[in-house]
Amino acid sequence: MAIRPTQSDAAPRxxxxxxxxxxxxxxGVLVFIASIVGCVWLIIVAQRYADPExxxxxxxVMKVPVARPPKPDASP
Numbered sequence: 001m002a003i004r005p006t007q008s009d010a011a012p013r014x015x016x017x018x019x020x021x022x023x024x025x026x027x028g029v030l031v032f033i034a035s036i037v038g039c040v041w042l043i044i045v046a047q048r049y050a051d052p053e054x055x056x057x058x059x060x061v062m063k064v065p066v067a068r069p070p071k072p073d074a075s076p
Contacts, residue, residue, distance in 0.1 A: 019025055059066045 015021065054069075056065050
């Protein structure tokens with residue numbers, strides 16, 4: 001049994017409400033891409049400018065110091 005299109009099915013569609021014509025969709029895509037690019041940039045910068053290791057003395061548990069470091073003198 002073949003289904004024949006009716007007159008209303010054969011009419012041209014109105015593409016003004018298609019998802020790719022909605023500006024909010026493109027704004028969401030733009031924000032998503034910008035956040036991914038920003039994350040990649042932060043990873044690259046963090047690898048390039050690594051923090052120097054802090055001198056740690058005293059007891060440690062799994063390479064984590066147990067005691068707090070002494071406070072530096074605040075005298076001018």
